[in-house]
Amino acid sequence: MTGSEAARIAAGYAFAGPSLELGALLWEGRCLPDAPIRVPLPMLNRHGLVAGATGTGKTKTLQLIAEQLSAHGVPVFLADIKGDLSGIAAPGETGDRVRERSGEVGQDWAARGFPAEFYALGGAGSGIPLRATVTGFGPVLLSKVLQLNRTQEQSLGLIFHYADTKGLELVDLKDLRAVAGFLVSDAGKGELKGIGGLSSATAGVILRSLTAFEQQGGAGFFGEPELDTAEFLRTAPDGRGLVSVLELPSVQDRPQLFSTFLMWLLADLFHDLPEAGDLDKPKLVFFFDEAHLLFHGASKGFLDAVTQTVRLIRSKGVGVFFVTQTPKDVPGDVLAQLGNRVQHALRAFTPDDAKALTATVRTFPKSPYDLEEVLTGLGTGEAVVTVLSEDGAPTPVAATRLRAPVSRMGPIDAAELDRAVTSSPLYGRYAEAVDRESAYERLTAAEQRAGAGKAEGEAVGRSGEPAARTSRRERSDEEEPEPGQEQRDSLVEQVVGSGIFRSLARSIGTQVGREITRSLFGTARRRR
Numbered sequence: 268m269t270g271s272e273a274a275r276i277a278a279g280y281a282f283a284g285p286s287l288e289l290g291a292l293l294w295e296g297r298c299l300p301d302a303p304i305r306v307p308l309p310m311l312n313r314h315g316l317v318a319g320a321t322g323t324g325k326t327k328t329l330q331l332i333a334e335q336l337s338a339h340g341v342p343v344f345l346a347d348i349k350g351d352l353s354g355i356a357a358p359g360e361t362g363d364r365v366r367e368r369s370g371e372v373g374q375d376w377a378a379r380g381f382p383a384e385f386y387a388l389g390g391a392g393s394g395i396p397l398r399a400t401v402t403g404f405g406p407v408l409l410s411k412v413l414q415l416n417r418t419q420e421q422s423l424g425l426i427f428h429y430a431d432t433k434g435l436e437l438v439d440l441k442d443l444r445a446v447a448g449f450l451v452s453d454a455g456k457g458e459l460k461g462i463g464g465l466s467s468a469t470a471g472v473i474l475r476s477l478t479a480f481e482q483q484g485g486a487g488f489f490g491e492p493e494l495d496t497a498e499f500l501r502t503a504p505d506g507r508g509l510v511s512v513l514e515l516p517s518v519q520d521r522p523q524l525f526s527t528f529l530m531w532l533l534a535d536l537f538h539d540l541p542e543a544g545d546l547d548k549p550k551l552v553f554f555f556d557e558a559h560l561l562f563h564g565a566s567k568g569f570l571d572a573v574t575q576t577v578r579l580i581r582s583k584g585v586g587v588f589f590v591t592q593t594p595k596d597v598p599g600d601v602l603a604q605l606g607n608r609v610q611h612a613l614r615a616f617t618p619d620d621a622k623a624l625t626a627t628v629r630t631f632p633k634s635p636y637d638l639e640e641v642l643t644g645l646g647t648g649e650a651v652v653t654v655l656s657e658d659g660a661p662t663p664v665a666a667t668r669l670r671a672p673v674s675r676m677g678p679i680d681a682a683e684l685d686r687a688v689t690s691s692p693l694y695g696r697y698a699e700a701v702d703r704e705s706a707y708e709r710l711t712a713a714e715q716r717a718g719a720g721k722a723e724g725e726a727v728g729r730s731g732e733p734a735a736r737t738s739r740r741e742r743s744d745e746e747e748p749e750p751g752q753e754q755r756d757s758l759v760e761q762v763v764g765s766g767i768f769r770s771l772a773r774s775i776g777t778q779v780g781r782e783i784t785r786s787l788f789g790t791a792r793r794r795r
Contacts, residue, residue, distance in 0.1 A: 315605050315606065342511070360676075368670070383512055388515065392515075412480070425464075430706060436705045437706055439490045533585075606661075
């Protein structure tokens, strides 16, 4: 590579407007501090990819970008898989490595912490509990968590459809279990007959999957109060963007769960945010860590929904960065939406590694670099970068030595984290689970009334004098019963038949006061 080529690359990152500083250009083994590599702030809602082998510095890159977004007043959402991103709330610590790195890249390093909120899925771990209602989560995402096949997913969709149309809110897993059980009972099995029905065998698979999920501790992730994802869009009193950190170490052994929950959060934001067009800066940047877990084993319908959400959410002011090991972990249709790329080092120890390396190189624009050689030779905290310029065109590919984060590069201690969580104004709002009356309680009450009605009917039959018939005899002679009144007045018919459940559902629907509408993922909109 000639000096003029290095100058051309550097010129591609000389932006006039506000931008985030990523690092300095690497050229022929030397770091050029006078050739900064940046990404324009308005382009952060054009999405991105941070990729690289384990231990190459991806987490520090997330931290670096998140810090600067916060400083520019942009809220950030981070999924903390390993538990080492909580340090963003505390000032960093200087040392020889930090001084060396900041000197190499021309960084004026000064320790600084950033405003942060910490969340935990269902309260599993240290954080404000993040819960979703089953109704809000929807059948498509829940099917992925339960690892159902396509047929089972469709049947689960019928259960949700019935609950939606009858106004039966599925707050937690016992609500879903109650509705599924009712729909295969003698009283309820005819309810779905006109739209395909629900087989006992399929319902059994779904119920067994729910049981296994609950035994793994999954029940706590569903319930109320359901998190309002608008909490992620807040700024601190000093104008900096709030960094929302989802602490996941306690559930890192359940990747299907947390990756699908991240998608629910993104889908919920997609629903609720209005169209915004091109903004001077994003409303939120969402980092989707361990992204390959989301796509592994996903159905075509699920992948199509992810693709469409990523494509459309940009116009609502939200940027999404997927974080994974290689670009091939991300489906091509999704990868095509990611305008900003930070590719850390890749390894080529096996034939599969070599194929992944070659495939990664093909995803970059033409470059004067020998990218296969560069990508296998990058050190920790170095990456190959290409972003979208201010006019939306890709910048030249640039090997880059990245800046050091100014917040703590490691977790804050447990006591600090607990203080941060319990002192949050959100803690009192979300800490305690609420188990209000919902589908389970109402269907259980209806079943109890059915049992009482059946017992009363049997007693009436033995006495030979039905109370309901006595009541009709006491009517005035002028009052004629309506057609069919005799049948409708049968106590057993009123209580045991599915009509009681239709009546119940109508009353519930009135109380809910809304029609549930579902998204691409089957997630439900809720009132704010």
